[in-house]
Amino acid sequence: MLLRICSAAMFALLVLAGSAQAQSQLPLESMQIRSLYRVPEPRDEFVRQCAPHMLGRWAHPEAVCGCLHDHAAATVDDPDLRQALLRGISETGVPTIETDWVPSSKQSEIGPTFTKIAKPTLQCMFEPISN
Numbered sequence: 001m002l003l004r005i006c007s008a009a010m011f012a013l014l015v016l017a018g019s020a021q022a023q024s025q026l027p028l029e030s031m032q033i034r035s036l037y038r039v040p041e042p043r044d045e046f047v048r049q050c051a052p053h054m055l056g057r058w059a060h061p062e063a064v065c066g067c068l069h070d071h072a073a074a075t076v077d078d079p080d081l082r083q084a085l086l087r088g089i090s091e092t093g094v095p096t097i098e099t100d101w102v103p104s105s106k107q108s109e110i111g112p113t114f115t116k117i118a119k120p121t122l123q124c125m126f127e128p129i130s131n
Contacts, residue, residue, distance in 0.1 A: 043069055046090050053093025058125070067124035068095070072117045080106055081113050095121050 040048070047065040055116030068089055076082040081100055088096035095117060096108050 018089060046086055049090035053091075057093070064091070064124055068121065072120040072124055075116055075120055076113055078106065078109065078113075081109060085113065085117070 043066070046069050047062055050065035050068070052059040054064050058064045069086065072095065073082055073085050073089070076085055081097065084097045085095060086102035087100065087101055088094070095114065097113065099110070102110065105131050
């Protein structure tokens with residue numbers, strides 16, 4: 001009889017311990033699942049797309065791409081022109097804007113936009129940015 005009571009108590013402890021462990025791991029598993037579906041930051045995605053085009057040209061392609069995103073493209077105030085510029089850099093590795101990427105009403109602003117980004121672009125590519 002004592003053996004049956006001890007066996008039942010051990011079984012109950014194992015069941016309770018297993019369910020407690022499963023509950024304690026549930027948040028970790030859900031965090032892991034959420035991290036798999038986490039949407040990448042726009043800057044990180046830009047650098048990821050841009051860097052392969054910079055390989056072979058620059059010692060630190062990620063730094064050049066990050067600088068272009070943070071300093072050159074940041075000087076462009078118009079969201080359509082900025083998005084087109086970021087697309088051009090990420091697809092080609094050089095600042096470019098295709099006219100198809102910009103509304104026709106803003107296509108005349110492409111030239112002045114390149115004039116505006118010329119200095120920060122050259123600084124990103126040839127001079128270290130000092131913080």
